[in-house]
């Protein structure tokens with residue numbers, strides 16, 4: 001099983017970096033996780049709709065260039081499908097069972113994901129109807145992937 005997380009922009013906050021490192025280390029007992037960062041585009045506050053589209057499109061090109069054709073892509077999106085941690089574990093397990101050995105999670109930049117990425121995605125996953133900063137989303141996601149492996153292995157985890 002090869003799991004990647006593609007995200008836009010460099011992770012700057014120390015506390016997020018150390019949280020992600022911690023869960024990546026814990027996950028190491030179950031699977032390897034590749035953290036792929038693609039460059040973000042400058043997005044000043046006052047962008048027109050057209051300019052926002054350009055920013056998201058440029059970021060999308062960089063994201064799509066990192067995804068291989070045989071990868072199962074899960075795009076993180078607020079309007080995606082919500083699931084329980086147990087369901088996520090089950091879904092990852094069935095992907096492994098059916099030979100989809102490459103799973104790629106994609107987290108958008110500050111403006112979100114371009115439609116082209118959403119079209120490439122096999123599913124859209126929502127963590128709630130609230131908006132999280134993309135860098136914090138990385139930490140939440142890696143913890144949930146770790147939790148999913150604990151659940152799959154029948155190991156204890158905090159409820």
Ligand SMILES: C[S@@+](CC[C@H](N)C(=O)[O-])C[C@H]1O[C@@H](n2cnc3c(N)ncnc32)[C@H](O)[C@@H]1O
Pocket residue numbers: 075076077078106107108109110111112113125126127128129130131132133134137
């Ligand atoms: C700051 S948010 C982008 C907000 C943007 N207005 C949108 O609607 O996508 C950056 C990225 O974090 C992820 N994200 C933020 N909140 C999320 C949530 N509740 N569920 C799933 N993904 C989320 C998405 O991938 C999103 O593209």
